[in-house]
Structure formats: C-alpha cells, structure tokens
Amino acid sequence: MTNSPLVTPRLLPLGDAAWSVEFGDSIDPSLHARVMGFAQSLKNLQAENALPGVSEWVPSFRSLTVYFDPLQTDAEQLAATLLRVAGDSTEVVAHGRRWRIPVCFGGAGGPDLDDLARASGLDTDAMIARMTSTVFHVYMLGFMPGFPYMGGLPPEFSLPRLATPRKSVAARSLAVTGNLCAIYPWESPGGWRLLGRTPVNLFDAADSRRPALFAPGDTAMWQAIDAETFHSMEAEAARGQLDRAQFLVAEGSPWPVR
Amino acid sequence: MAGTLKVLDGGATTTLQDAGRHGYRSLGVALSGALDPLWLACANALVGNPADTVALEMRVLGPRLEIAQGSLCLALAGDAEVQLIRSNQNSSALPAWRSITLEAGDVLHIGAIRSGVAYLAVAGGIDVPEQLGSRSTYARAKIGGIDGRALRSGDILPGGDHAVVTTLAHPLTHAHGYAHATGPIRVLPGPQDDCFTEEALAIFFSTAYTVTHDLDRMGIRLSGARLTHHPAKGADIVSDGVTPGAIQAPADGQPILLLADCQTVGGYPKIATVISADLPRLAHLLPGMQVNFATVTRAQAHAALRAQAAALQEWIAGLAPHRPAGWVNEAALYGDNLISGMVDAGVNET
Numbered sequence: 001m002t003n004s005p006l007v008t009p010r011l012l013p014l015g016d017a018a019w020s021v022e023f024g025d026s027i028d029p030s031l032h033a034r035v036m037g038f039a040q041s042l043k044n045l046q047a048e049n050a051l052p053g054v055s056e057w058v059p060s061f062r063s064l065t066v067y068f069d070p071l072q073t074d075a076e077q078l079a080a081t082l083l084r085v086a087g088d089s090t091e092v093v094a095h096g097r098r099w100r101i102p103v104c105f106g107g108a109g110g111p112d113l114d115d116l117a118r119a120s121g122l123d124t125d126a127m128i129a130r131m132t133s134t135v136f137h138v139y140m141l142g143f144m145p146g147f148p149y150m151g152g153l154p155p156e157f158s159l160p161r162l163a164t165p166r167k168s169v170a171a172r173s174l175a176v177t178g179n180l181c182a183i184y185p186w187e188s189p190g191g192w193r194l195l196g197r198t199p200v201n202l203f204d205a206a207d208s209r210r211p212a213l214f215a216p217g218d219t220a221m222w223q224a225i226d227a228e229t230f231h232s233m234e235a236e237a238a239r240g241q242l243d244r245a246q247f248l249v250a251e252g253s254p255w256p257v258r
Numbered sequence: 259m260a261g262t263l264k265v266l267d268g269g270a271t272t273t274l275q276d277a278g279r280h281g282y283r284s285l286g287v288a289l290s291g292a293l294d295p296l297w298l299a300c301a302n303a304l305v306g307n308p309a310d311t312v313a314l315e316m317r318v319l320g321p322r323l324e325i326a327q328g329s330l331c332l333a334l335a336g337d338a339e340v341q342l343i344r345s346n347q348n349s350s351a352l353p354a355w356r357s358i359t360l361e362a363g364d365v366l367h368i369g370a371i372r373s374g375v376a377y378l379a380v381a382g383g384i385d386v387p388e389q390l391g392s393r394s395t396y397a398r399a400k401i402g403g404i405d406g407r408a409l410r411s412g413d414i415l416p417g418g419d420h421a422v423v424t425t426l427a428h429p430l431t432h433a434h435g436y437a438h439a440t441g442p443i444r445v446l447p448g449p450q451d452d453c454f455t456e457e458a459l460a461i462f463f464s465t466a467y468t469v470t471h472d473l474d475r476m477g478i479r480l481s482g483a484r485l486t487h488h489p490a491k492g493a494d495i496v497s498d499g500v501t502p503g504a505i506q507a508p509a510d511g512q513p514i515l516l517l518a519d520c521q522t523v524g525g526y527p528k529i530a531t532v533i534s535a536d537l538p539r540l541a542h543l544l545p546g547m548q549v550n551f552a553t554v555t556r557a558q559a560h561a562a563l564r565a566q567a568a569a570l571q572e573w574i575a576g577l578a579p580h581r582p583a584g585w586v587n588e589a590a591l592y593g594d595n596l597i598s599g600m601v602d603a604g605v606n607e608t
C-alpha cells in the first residue's frame with residue numbers, strides 16, 4: 001500500500017441519531033482501507049465502553065455511518081470523538097477473512113459470460129481463468145442482506161448495467177457491472193451481468209453470530225467448478241450440510257494457485 | 259392458558275413488528291420494526307406488555323381474526339373500523355385505546371385503517387421466534403414474523419405467555435388516543451444538501467409535497483416542485499449509509515422518504531433527514547396528503563425527542579380501569595374484600 005497523504009475526514013449529519021464520516025468521494029481501495037481502519041478503531045473503543053449510546057456502524061465504500069441514541073449520547077461530543085479517531089486512523093488492508101468460493105461459470109446460471117468475454121476480446125476459457133486468478137475485496141454489504149459490493153474486477157470486464165434489468169436473477173448468481181463484482185443472495189430483479197452461480201448460501205438468519213457469509217474487509221477468489229459439483233454442493237447446502245468454513249483460506253497461508 | 263388467534267383474512271398488509279432488528283445494518287439487514295413505535299407502546303401498555311412487545315401492524319385494510327382457542331386480552335391503538343362479533347353473534351364496534359378480553363369463537367373484523375397505520379397488541383405478545391434479535395417481519399430476507407411475510411388466511415398466532423407479563427386485573431382505557439405533534443415535519447439538513455442548488459433548498463423548505471400512491475414499509479415517494487441537483491455534483495453519489503427518515507432525491511428531483519424497511523446504503527443524495535421525534539408521524543401519511551418540511555436545530559430535535567418520551571410516559575400513566583356503562587362502585591358498597599373476588603371472577607369485563 002502506498003503512503004498516500006491522509007485526507008482529513010469530513011463529518012456529515014444523517015439526522016439527529018447518526019453521523020457519517022467521509023474519507024473521500026470515490027470507490028478506491030485505499031480510501032476503503034481508511035474506512036476499515038476507522039471501523040477497527042471504533043471496535044477497540046467500544047470494547048473499552050468508550051462509545052456510550054452507539055448502537056452500530058455501517059462501513060461503506062468511502063465513508064462510515066455511526067448510529068446512536070440521541071437520548072443516551074451527547075451528539076456533539078460523539079462527533080468530536082469520531083473526527084479525532086477518524087483523523088488518526090490509518091489504512092487497514094486485508095483485515096478480514098479470506099474466502100475461496102466455488103462458482104459454476106456459464107450455462108443457464110451465467111447467461112452473460114460469453115458476451116462479456118467477447119467484449120473483452122478473450123475467449124470464454126481465458127475469461128474464466130482471469131476471473132479465478134483475481135482477488136476481489138468486499139467494500140460493503142447492502143441492497144439486500146448479505147449482498148457484497150466487491151472491488152477488483154479487471155478493467156477489461158467493465159460494462160454498464162443492462163439497459164433493461166432482468167425481472168428475476170437467480171439466487172447466488174455471480175454478477176459484475178462497472179468495476180464491481182457481487183453475488184445476489186436471493187432471487188431478485190437485477191441489472192448486473194451474470195457470469196455464473198455459487199452453491200454457497202450468502203445469508204443464514206439462523207446463524208445469529210455470523211448470518212452473512214461476507215463482511216466488509218473480507219477478500220475472496222472464485223474457484224471454477226463443473227455443473228455436477230455445483231448440483232451436489234447445492235443439494236448439500238439445501239440440507240444444511242455445506243459447512244461454509246471449508247471455503248476459508250487459512251490465515252497466513254498464500255492464496256491457492258489454480 | 260394463553261389463547262390463540264387464527265387469521266381468517268390477512269388484510270392488505272398486516273405484519274408482526276416490534277422495536278426492530280438492531281445491530282445488523284453493516285450486513286445489509288434493514289432495521290424494520292414498527293413504523294410508529296409510540297402507538298406500538300400505547301397498544302402494549304393497554305394490555306400490560308412492555309413497550310416493545312411484538313404486535314400486529316395493520317395498514318390500509320385490516321385483517322379478520324378469530325380467537326381460535328382460550329381467551330386473549332387485546333387492544334387497538336389507532337383509528338380503524340373494527341367490528342367485534344362475539345361467539346353468541348352479538349355484534350358491536352370495538353373502540354380503540356381500550357383493552358378487552360375475548361373468548362374462543364369471537365371474531366374481529368378490522369376494516370379501513372383510517373390512521374394510515376394501527377396496532378393490535380395481545381397480552382403476552384405473539385409467540386413467534388426471534389430471528390437476529392427481533393420478531394419484526396422483514397420481507398426482503400424472509401425473516402421475522404410468520405415466515406418473514408405479511409399475515410394471510412390460515413396463519414395461527416399463538417398468544418404469548420401471560421406468566422411473563424403483568425396480568426391485568428381489569429381492562430384499561432384512556433380518555434384519549436396518543437396524539438402526535440402537528441405542523442411541518444421537522445428535519446436536519448444533510449448529509450448531502452450540498453448536492454442541491456440554493457433554489458432547490460429554498461423550494462424544499464417552503465413548498466408542500468404530495469404523498470403519492472407509491473408507498474410501502476421501505477419508503478414513500480412524494481411529488482411536487484423539482485429539486486434540482488447542483489450541476490457540479492449531479493444526482494448520483496457513491497453509495498453511503500442511510501437511515502429511516504432520510505429524504506433522498508434521484509435524478510427526477512422528486513423526494514423519497516425512507517422508512518423502517520429501507521436499504522442500509524443508498525446512492526441518491528439526501529437533502530435532509532427527519533428528526534427522530536417526527537419519524538412516527540411518517541407512518542400516518544396517506545396518498546394525497548400534503549407534507550411540509552421545516553429545518554430545526556440539533557438542540558431542538560433533542561428537546562422534541564425528550565418531550566416525546568415524557569409525553570408517552572404521561573399518557574401511559576393516564577391509563578385507568580375501564581368502567582362500562584352501568585358500572586357500580588361495588589368496592590364502596592361492600593368493601594374491598596368482596597370486590598377483589600368479583601374482579602377475579604371476571605364480572606368487571608366489558
């Protein structure tokens with residue numbers, strides 16, 4: 001990571017019960033690393049009970065929103081604390097968990113794969129090779145529970161959203177648009193380009209400690225699987241027998257080479 | 259034994275809601291919860307429940323419910339057309355802001371919800387499992403309530419455990435419903451008021467906007483004078499955190515008021531955000547209504563919230579035993595020892 005000069009964060013009011021702390025106005029890995037550094041500082045402060053009345057915070061691409069109870073918190077005092085802590089926070093990279101998630105590319109689950117390959121000048125196999133050798137990183141979750149907005153998409157795959165969004169995108173579809181990549185946790189309407197599907201569930205409400213597979217700050221690589229493997233893993237997941245932990249890459253170990 | 263409610267007809271959009279699902283917004287999980295937590299608290303107080311107990315939130319057109327077994331003490335907060343048909347076929351209107359104990363075979367026919375939203379609380383709450391710390395229905399993730407969806411015909415709602423709440427010795431009532439503040443909806447400008455022109459800001463705070471038919475638990479689309487974005491900023495921002503009460507304006511310049519089920523992040527500039535004290539008022543906006551916005555200071559927003567908490571406590575303190583017409587103060591006639599036996603025998607019921 002380069003030692004870019006630290007931008008001075010900006011504090012914005014989101015009503016009387018939330019502050020947004022903004023580090024910049026673009027989607028940029030180093031700005032997001034500042035956001036994650038700030039989130040880490042907040043976690044430490046909360047562990048010391050130094051954030052009374054703060055209920056939660058939401059990291060996003062280039063800012064972080066802190067929610068609090070105005071009857072329990074002096075908003076101005078909290079604002080001063082947030083600005084000070086944000087100003088001191090440094091970039092935290094690769095602070096989250098690392099995943100290697102199986103994806104079945106193409107076929108009915110990836111109707112836009114060939115188009116995207118053509119647009120990038122690659123053949124389909126080369127495109128899959130490129131997608132599975134790229135590390136994506138989770139900027140934030142939003143749109144629906146567990147939906148990860150991920151950066152790192154190779155620029156040659158950058159295409160705008162479909163002019164007419166699909167009425168229905170299958171659950172667990174791997175999708176790209178612009179310079180972002182995501183997986184739809186549930187069936188939903190959507191305008192992103194679909195490359196394939198994963199058998200892994202992205203959100204499990206029964207797991208109250210970690211309902212979402214991904215968290216902001218996590219990184220992931222895709223591992224190509226064939227349709228047969230996809231179906232058997234999907235069936236395992238439906239029976240609640242597909243342990244998500246098996247897709248974690250151990251801490252300290254290098255990313256597996258394809 | 260706590261009774262059971264059977265849904266004969268779910269109504270337009272009846273969901274189970276409590277205080278909402280806090281602590282999961284960073285995972286994209288909406289807050290959800292009652293659109294009007296004040297009326298939820300009132301309905302719960304009328305049946306002796308803690309303020310945040312899960313209850314039925316009814317909008318547009320209410321449900322038809324039958325007491326399937328046992329007996330249930332329940333109460334309505336809001337302005338709705340409610341017909342009570344007792345098991346002996348006697349029919350009467352059910353007044354709001356008063357608790358009543360119903361028996362197996364009694365049917366509640368809840369019609370138009372004139373107040374935009376209304377709450378039906380059941381003593382002991384509704385016994386559905388908590389998911390991620392809340393029983394609130396959140397349709398997008400299909401969690402909370404009954405299978406994460408609105409109530410429909412055939413659903414069974416088990417009344418909660420009476421043992422965990424104060425059992426009321428007699429029905430409670432209040433001289434008047436809990437009234438919300440009136441006047442313009444109060445807001446704090448921002449977080450992206452600088453994305454709009456000076457004229458747009460002036461217009462927003464001086465003209466009325468009309469509530470359209472495009473409204474649900476995620477938000478309300480308003481229509482009115484166009485809010486022009488600052489040419490240097492445009493109508494899109496890099497998505498950041500949002501919250502119920504945030505007022506965003508996409509490229510068409512027509513404001514959208516976000517409500518409890520709104521997404522956790524959004525990419526439209528937010529011109530202003532409704533103060534916490536006025537959030538419950540948004541639940542009562544109906545298509546065609548006019549709404550004005552006024553800026554207040556943070557100190558005023560804080561004072562309004564404190565005053566509101568005090569007003570709710572005062573309202574709850576004003577609850578009194580309900581004395582039906584012809585009620586005789588038997589305690590005064592015969593002495594306290596006698597009346598306590600009679601209350602237990604249920605003679606003081608409506």
